[in-house]
Amino acid sequence: MAPTPTSTRSWILANYPHGVPTFSTADDNSTFKLVEQALPDLKPNQVLVKVLFLSNDPAQRGWIDPSIPAERLYIKPVELKASMAARGLAEVIASTSDRLQIGTIVQGPVGWNEYGVLGEADCTPRQPLPNGLSLTHYMGAFGIPGLTAYYGLVVVGGAKGGQKVVVSGAAGAVGNMVVQIAKNIVGCSEVIGIAGSDEKCRWVESLGADKCLNYKSPTFEDDLIKATEGFVHVYFDNVGGSILDLMLARMAKNGVVIACGSISGYNSGKPTLLKNYFQLISMRLSIRGFIASDYLSKAQEIGKLFVQALRDGKLKISDEMEQVVATNFEDVPRTWLKLFEGANTGKLITRIVE
Amino acid sequence: MAPTPTSTRSWILANYPHGVPTFSTADDNSTFKLVEQALPDLKPNQVLVKVLFLSNDPAQRGWIDPSIPAERLYIKPVELKASMAARGLAEVIASTSDRLQIGTIVQGPVGWNEYGVLGEADCTPRQPLPNGLSLTHYMGAFGIPGLTAYYGLVVVGGAKGGQKVVVSGAAGAVGNMVVQIAKNIVGCSEVIGIAGSDEKCRWVESLGADKCLNYKSPTFEDDLIKATEGFVHVYFDNVGGSILDLMLARMAKNGVVIACGSISGYNSGKPTLLKNYFQLISMRLSIRGFIASDYLSKAQEIGKLFVQALRDGKLKISDEMEQVVATNFEDVPRTWLKLFEGANTGKLITRIVE
Structure with missing residues (x-):
């Protein structure tokens, strides 16, 4: 020894x-x-x-x-x-x-x-x-990222079956769980991911996203507008910055932005710049910040729910x-x-x- | 004729x-x-x-x-x-x-x-x-601005007795009603106005605000920090822009920003620039947009409430x-x-x- x-x-x-x-x-x-x-x-x-x-x-x-x-x-x-x-x-x-x-x-x-x-x-x-x-x-899935995804989407954001959801950072630890919870546990009608490469996007789609868009693509803004025709009820925001701004213009009336992270600004020191802030008012949107540790008392319960979903084939965790x-x-x-x-x-x- | x-x-x-x-x-x-x-x-x-x-x-x-x-x-x-x-x-x-x-x-x-x-x-x-x-x-008070003040503060913002409230545009048609409703109808413990001249500020204080700060004063930022020691539960935002950004750093945990207007940006075409966006997340804040016309069905009821408050000396309308x-x-x-x-x-x- x-x-x-x-x-x-x-x-x-x-x-x-x-x-x-x-x-x-x-x-x-x-x-x-x-x-x-x-x-x-x-x-x-x-x-x-x-x-x-x-x-x-x-x-x-x-x-x-x-x-x-x-x-x-x-x-x-x-x-x-x-x-x-x-x-x-x-x-x-x-x-x-x-x-x-x-x-x-x-x-x-x-x-x-x-x-x-x-x-x-x-x-x-x-x-x-x-x-x-x-x-x-x-x-990851059985830790803070999974808890963050569930608490943010279901409790803070109040996502419901039949709603249209967009998730940025969709290939990340939180984002991939948001995609799966939205599609397979909450029963959202359409789940659109946003990620940083075509490879990541295909992976997010393999988890159940109806579509995943590469934000580095030159056609991203048009792709996003097209993918969000009819507008979006819930946007789970892992990145902040310019994608948040774009999404303010793509939310349905009374839509909810779940503010989980703003990684785009963490190292740049740049402020968040919102050209579409007025639409927060005109479309009666809300932006809701949260921290998963407020929900730690439910960690065991959510862990059990995930284990059951895994057994039922509703979660892919590998x-x-x-x-x-x-x-x-x-x-x-x-x-x-x-x-x-x-x-x-x-x-x-x-x-x-x- | x-x-x-x-x-x-x-x-x-x-x-x-x-x-x-x-x-x-x-x-x-x-x-x-x-x-x-x-x-x-x-x-x-x-x-x-x-x-x-x-x-x-x-x-x-x-x-x-x-x-x-x-x-x-x-x-x-x-x-x-x-x-x-x-x-x-x-x-x-x-x-x-x-x-x-x-x-x-x-x-x-x-x-x-x-x-x-x-x-x-x-x-x-x-x-x-x-x-x-x-x-x-x-x-004004008996029209859309009064309805806006009530709906925003009480229904959308959920302001409660004992809370600390800040209102920008406090000398405006909506703002002065927010001050009075917060202080005299909801029973908030402290109501701080923000307005654009010392004269306006004294007028807002005469309506019941505990304090009103002139945002054109060179000491405004320090004044605001001092006035919001202990932090703020509800910020009724009539102006957007840099005051919104400052307020994000002065909100209490779980605080609510009621987004009523962003007049500061209407003519400049400038985007809303938020250096303190991260605090929306870290302090679990929410920003809630609304439009008073969604509450028109209650206009008569709120009008009656205001008439009674006027008779009870709880509203100053002149x-x-x-x-x-x-x-x-x-x-x-x-x-x-x-x-x-x-x-x-x-x-x-x-x-x-x-």
């Missing part, structure tokens, strides 16, 4: 980013810096974990944006010199907790660390999933829906930055390799 | 405006042009009216904006060569209607005409108001709350344009004089 580590490598927040975050193993001016730091001794009811997988989420960009006051964020922002915050899956390698034995796989706020000390209360032990699915789906990138610890920020390149299909997950 | 007129002077929409609309009695290139046109003979159940008062409403700017497709407007847009659309009060001077006798004062879609022919169904005969108030209040501008017919567009100069306090009304 390997000796218990007493220190860890960590990617810390060295400087607040301007635009696209940077990283370096040496340069003190980059956003993230690789350091070696001592691990504290375990207090009662704590565990020492080895980080296996990291969840990569667009929202993490907001946690390191100094222009957003801490009181206006839904989580504590990352402090300078602290490890970059991230959720992930880890293996317990030492424990003072009766509940969490060595060898248990837990999900929790592991951060960008190789090893870390977590409180028992912050760790959720994870059991195997049906169909032999990888545990990493606890960071390991192909994740993009698990084997990553040396030195490259953890590099993998995370793929989020903002529109490069990933499904949930982007970092698997830490040695 | 004067002979019944067979023609009328009218301000027609000669060209769609770019930026601030222009007007001329002669120039064919201006937005509005003064013309003389024949009046049609009365068909059954019609009236010939002499226009006495015109209602001036920011929303009229949207009715002549060619960039907004007709299907995305809540009223039929004004066609080129047609009289500019406007509601107003008029006196019946000839009638083929059993219901509307000569001499009756009616409210209806009179347009920018000296005389006009209206169908009986388009005319609402108007009875005297309590306290000897001028009939023009049927275009002729001072209107700005009635005696206007030669040649100057009808000039008076309307005052709306966009931030010059009017209370409802801006045109009284046509000869």
Whole structure:
């Protein structure tokens, strides 16, 4: 058995980013810096974990944006010199907790660390999933992204059977679940996805979308107008920016925009620019922001609903829906930055390799 | 008795405006042009009216904006060569209607005409108001603006007793009613107005606002932050633009923005620019557009509620709350344009004089 580590490598927040975050193993001016730091001794009811997988989420960009006051964020922002915050899956390698034995796989706020000390209360032990699915789906369909899709679409947006729905970021971790929930659980009459490549679009259509449009196509704006003839009841917005603006002109009277993310603006620092804002008024639209953590009390219930839907063939969840990138610890920020390149299909997950 | 007129002077929409609309009695290139046109003979159940008062409403700017497709407007847009659309009060001077006798004062879609022919169904005969108030209040507190204030604040926004409310355009026809309804009918704990001059602000405070801030003050942004310590549950937005953006950063968790107007952008053609859009998500805000005409079925009920509130001293409605501008017919567009100069306090009304 390997000796218990007493220190860890960590990617810390060295400087607040301007635009696209940077990283370096040496340069003190980059956003993230690789350091070696001592691990504290375990207090009662704590565990020492080895980080296996990291969840990569667009929202993490907001946690390191100094222009957003801490009181206006839904989580504590990352402090300078602290490890970059991230959720992930880890293996317990030492424990003072009766509940969490060595060898248990837990999900929790592991951060960008190789090893870390977590409180028992912050760790959720994870059991195997049906169909032999990888545990990493606890960071996707069976985790916050799936909960986000359900809470946003059904509870916040009030989507109903027979409605026409558009989803941007449709090939992402949240978006692909929105497509499937809308079409196969809620019974929406038409579900149109928007994604960033023809390949992604075909994949989204394979999940049940009636159509998926590539926003990088030169004919995208015309394609969107054509696909939304008769207008749209619910727009699940994962991207913000110019697609949100276009959609304001394509909503039916009393339509609802579910504001889940605005990734298009996260690194540009550019404001959201709405030429069609007047139509929010004239068409009696509403834009509704939400945060899935408000719905955590229902996570177990929704998890069961998804398992049943999976068994009934109403959800397609497969390991192909994740993009698990084997990553040396030195490259953890590099993998995370793929989020903002529109490069990933499904949930982007970092698997830490040695 | 004067002979019944067979023609009328009218301000027609000669060209769609770019930026601030222009007007001329002669120039064919201006937005509005003064013309003389024949009046049609009365068909059954019609009236010939002499226009006495015109209602001036920011929303009229949207009715002549060619960039907004007709299907995305809540009223039929004004066609080129047609009289500019406007509601107003008029006196019946000839009638083929059993219901509307000569001499009756009616409210209806009179347009920018000296005389006009209206169908009986388009005319609402108007009875005297309590306290000897001028009939023009049927275009203000007892008309669409009052209904807009109530519907927006109470029904769409769901404002409740004990909440903190901010209202922009607080010295306008809708805004001053929002202030009074919030403070004296709904029982909000704190009501903060925003208006365009110190004089307007003092007037808004005299109506019951706890505070009113002048957005033209160099310290406005700091003043607003200070006045909204603890954050705001409901923002009634009559102006859009940069004040909307500022308010997104001042809303409490789950706060509601009631989107009633965006006058700041009507003539500039500038898009709405939101630097704080992310806070819509992080603070779970919603922005809700609405149009008061959806609530017309309740107009009588709300009118009664206002009359009772007036008697109970919970509403201050006086002729001072209107700005009635005696206007030669040649100057009808000039008076309307005052709306966009931030010059009017209370409802801006045109009284046509000869």
